[in-house]
Amino acid sequence: MTPEQLQQLRARLVKDLDIKDLPESAQDLIIGQVTSNVLLAITRATESRIPPALKDEYARVQESGDVAATQAFLEHAIPGYDKLVTNVSEGVLLEYAKQPVAA
Amino acid sequence: MGAEAPLLEEEAAPEVSEAKTLQQEAPKPAWWNRLANEVKAERAAAGQQTAQPEKVKLQVINGPTNPEPSDVPAPQLSVVRGSEVKPSEQAGVPKPDLVSSFIAADKASADLETAPAASVQTPNNLSVLSRMQRESATRPTEQQVAKQLAQQQTEQAAVAKAAEAPVGEAFIRKRPDDVAQTGGEGRFFTTLRQKEEDAANASKQNQAQSALKNAGIIETTQKNLAQQNAANEKKLDDIQTNQKLEQIKKDQARYSAEAATKAAAGAAAAEAADNVPDIVPMTETEVVLTQPKSPEKQPTEEEQRVAEIGKLKSELGEMLQLPLQEIFLGPDAAALQTKLNEARGKLAKLEKQQTTLKKLGEEESTLQQKIAEAMQGPDSAIAVGKILDRMKEIEADKELARDPEAVEKTRVKIAGLKIESADRWDDWFGGEDRKKYLEKRRADLAAEEQKLDLLLSRTGEARPAARQSAETGTESLPRRQPRARGTDTNSVDTTSQFRPEQMTLSSYDRFDSLADPLERGTAVGEQLMRDEMKHLSNVEAKLAAELDKGYDADQNMIEELRAERREAEQQVDKLRRMSPAERAKLGERLIRHKQQERAILLGTDKEPGLWGKMKNMASWYGNLSLPAKVGLGVGLLVALPALKIAAFAGAGAAAATAYGKHVYNTQTKAEADKEWYEKDLRKII
Numbered sequence: 001m002t003p004e005q006l007q008q009l010r011a012r013l014v015k016d017l018d019i020k021d022l023p024e025s026a027q028d029l030i031i032g033q034v035t036s037n038v039l040l041a042i043t044r045a046t047e048s049r050i051p052p053a054l055k056d057e058y059a060r061v062q063e064s065g066d067v068a069a070t071q072a073f074l075e076h077a078i079p080g081y082d083k084l085v086t087n088v089s090e091g092v093l094l095e096y097a098k099q100p101v102a103a
Numbered sequence: 104m105g106a107e108a109p110l111l112e113e114e115a116a117p118e119v120s121e122a123k124t125l126q127q128e129a130p131k132p133a134w135w136n137r138l139a140n141e142v143k144a145e146r147a148a149a150g151q152q153t154a155q156p157e158k159v160k161l162q163v164i165n166g167p168t169n170p171e172p173s174d175v176p177a178p179q180l181s182v183v184r185g186s187e188v189k190p191s192e193q194a195g196v197p198k199p200d201l202v203s204s205f206i207a208a209d210k211a212s213a214d215l216e217t218a219p220a221a222s223v224q225t226p227n228n229l230s231v232l233s234r235m236q237r238e239s240a241t242r243p244t245e246q247q248v249a250k251q252l253a254q255q256q257t258e259q260a261a262v263a264k265a266a267e268a269p270v271g272e273a274f275i276r277k278r279p280d281d282v283a284q285t286g287g288e289g290r291f292f293t294t295l296r297q298k299e300e301d302a303a304n305a306s307k308q309n310q311a312q313s314a315l316k317n318a319g320i321i322e323t324t325q326k327n328l329a330q331q332n333a334a335n336e337k338k339l340d341d342i343q344t345n346q347k348l349e350q351i352k353k354d355q356a357r358y359s360a361e362a363a364t365k366a367a368a369g370a371a372a373a374e375a376a377d378n379v380p381d382i383v384p385m386t387e388t389e390v391v392l393t394q395p396k397s398p399e400k401q402p403t404e405e406e407q408r409v410a411e412i413g414k415l416k417s418e419l420g421e422m423l424q425l426p427l428q429e430i431f432l433g434p435d436a437a438a439l440q441t442k443l444n445e446a447r448g449k450l451a452k453l454e455k456q457q458t459t460l461k462k463l464g465e466e467e468s469t470l471q472q473k474i475a476e477a478m479q480g481p482d483s484a485i486a487v488g489k490i491l492d493r494m495k496e497i498e499a500d501k502e503l504a505r506d507p508e509a510v511e512k513t514r515v516k517i518a519g520l521k522i523e524s525a526d527r528w529d530d531w532f533g534g535e536d537r538k539k540y541l542e543k544r545r546a547d548l549a550a551e552e553q554k555l556d557l558l559l560s561r562t563g564e565a566r567p568a569a570r571q572s573a574e575t576g577t578e579s580l581p582r583r584q585p586r587a588r589g590t591d592t593n594s595v596d597t598t599s600q601f602r603p604e605q606m607t608l609s610s611y612d613r614f615d616s617l618a619d620p621l622e623r624g625t626a627v628g629e630q631l632m633r634d635e636m637k638h639l640s641n642v643e644a645k646l647a648a649e650l651d652k653g654y655d656a657d658q659n660m661i662e663e664l665r666a667e668r669r670e671a672e673q674q675v676d677k678l679r680r681m682s683p684a685e686r687a688k689l690g691e692r693l694i695r696h697k698q699q700e701r702a703i704l705l706g707t708d709k710e711p712g713l714w715g716k717m718k719n720m721a722s723w724y725g726n727l728s729l730p731a732k733v734g735l736g737v738g739l740l741v742a743l744p745a746l747k748i749a750a751f752a753g754a755g756a757a758a759a760t761a762y763g764k765h766v767y768n769t770q771t772k773a774e775a776d777k778e779w780y781e782k783d784l785r786k787i788i
Contacts, residue, residue: 023677035724040703040717048710
């Protein structure tokens with residue numbers, strides 16, 4: 001992904017979060033915070049859907065730090081994992097954007 | 104000399120030619136010619152014309168008188184003409200030698216003296232004669248002439264000999280016109296001088312050869328001496344080695360004897376112990392009332408240090424008593440030298456430490472006295488505050504003197520506290536005890552960070568010249584003063600790990616009581632501003648500390664810190680430029696983030712294992728720099744397959760703790776972020 005593409009995506013995110021009128025530094029701050037929440041939400045959704053029988057194996061894969069292995073495991077252990085992650089991410093985003101904003 | 108009579112009868116012209124002939128046959132000596140020239144010069148000065156002879160009155164002496172003055176012209180002395188003879192006119196005439204010239208001159212003079220007076224004379228001639236007589240008194244005698252002749256012959260012989268010599272021949276052949284070139288000295292003198300030069304050169308060559316020879320002798324002598332010395336040293340070594348071996352044998356024997364004695368004593372004691380009855384009745388008199396020992400006074404740190412210094416000096420002294428041969432050439436030389444060097448290094452370190460600490464302690468005592476004085480004076484609060492500041496610096500200096508690694512140890516401690524303090528969820532779900540524990544750890548963190556700031560302000564090797572502290576009268580190293588910091592200490596931000604977005608919930612909770620969203624957002628926005636300024640100050644302090652290291656400064660770190668400072672400055676600048684409404688909006692967004700985060704985490708502590716993983720993930724994410732977070736967020740929220748990022752996040756969460764250690768133990772956070780961004784995030788987006 002080129003820097004220009006990233007910039008375009010960032011602009012879209014800024015618009016969705018309704019933070020266009022804030023300075024860029026404040027926008028970055030908010031994007032970082034929202035991302036944190038998205039990651040937390042994905043982690044929670046993922047962890048809660050892993051079958052108990054596979055939890056030990058998942059722990060081993062995670063601890064290895066191997067991203068590809070973790071990805072493969074999650075796709076195998078959680079049916080529709082791709083959709084799950086997308087839905088969770090969108091949910092956090094929409095919820096954040098929907099919140100009433102002062103001023 | 105009768106043939107010369109016509110010379111004096113100068114009236115008759117034909118006699119002049121005869122005189123000329125005579126002159127040619129008997130050349131006059133140099134003194135004769137010189138006198139003749141003088142006569143001629145006198146005549147010329149008197150205006151006499153040689154072509155018009157002056158009229159002189161003849162005076163007859165001892166002879167027939169001539170009553171009538173004669174108008175005969177003045178005599179033209181042929182000697183004058185003779186001296187004017189050109190070299191060409193002398194062709195074929197052998198050059199008279201010096202002796203014959205003198206003889207002829209002498210004879211001519213004698214003839215003049217003995218000639219009849221009648222055959223002479225004008226007054227001028229008489230004058231000439233008179234002068235000739237005077238000159239004759241000073242001219243060389245025959246003996247002198249003979250001596251000169253002998254000398255001349257000797258010189259001629261030398262010339263002939265020199266001409267026969269190869270060098271002389273070569274010289275003559277090479278310089279046929281040496282007469283002209285030597286200014287008339289002629290070949291003879293030139294050759295002589297050349298011979299002298301040759302002789303001088305030969306002498307120099309001889310001297311050089313002699314010097315070389317002498318040098319060779321000296322070198323040989325030195326070699327011999329060196330060989331002799333080496334042999335003597337070897338003998339000395341052997342002697343000392345033998346002595347040492349004997350000493351070692353003696354020591355071994357002594358040790359063996361001591362060991363045997365101890366073993367025997369031990370065996371006897373054991374035997375005696377075996378023979379002791381299990382229960383020994385104790386009589387009253389055997390009861391010893393032992394007073395409880397009063398706790399021994401623990402030596403102070405300084406006393407321990409002084410004792411250690413004394414011990415080291417003693418050890419060093421003992422080691423230095425050993426023969427040098429043993430230290431440097433003995434079988435245990437390596438171990439001995441290592442021990443010696445270690446002891447020396449330790450001693451130097453301790454002595455330096457002792458000196459520094461003593462000096463600081465004295466200054467501290469002085470300042471304590473000054474506090475009392477300052478409290479009585481005007482502006483006591485300010486004065487006391489300055490003294491206390493200096494005392495804090497002294498405390499930091501003392502810590503650095505005690506432990507040069509104090510800075511690094513404090514950093515490691517802070518890193519651990521930060522990881523632990525980042526546990527925001529325990530604030531909400533950890534219960535009261537956990538909350539209190541975390542609050543304590545955060546207070547410790549704040550204190551350690553202040554301590555680190557102070558230590559960093561006291562370190563640095565390339566500082567400007569010391570400045571005098573006007574307040575305390577003591578000298579302190581100049582240091583870069585950090586910018587004014589925010590008053591809030593709940594979110595101390597030293598390493599940018601705790602950015603505003605990571606403010607603990609408690610810091611936001613303070614604003615929860617504000618019901619008005621605008622007012623609440625404004626308060627949070629102001630807090631954000633203070634935090635950013637604090638972050639900027641911290642970055643500047645770190646940059647200053649790094650720059651103060653001088654040549655030891657890490658240039659990469661300096662560049663990173665400068666970049667971080669630019670970023671922080673921009674951030675502060677942007678926040679300053681925000682309108683109150685914008686700042687309030689941002690503050691409100693921050694609060695919203697916290698509320699959403701809290702909602703996500705709700706209930707996670709009830710699921711086994713989930714809470715820990717969530718914490719790890721949050722810790723890992725919290726360690727990322729803001730650009731990395733934005734990059735990850737853009738990819739996660741908008742465009743890329745989120746599952747891949749989620750997998751990465753899952754794997755990353757497990758490694759969060761290791762990542763934190765990695766950041767603080769092996770490299771700077773900026774380096775770690777950069778590495779992560781380049782290697783890992785790039786794989787995803």
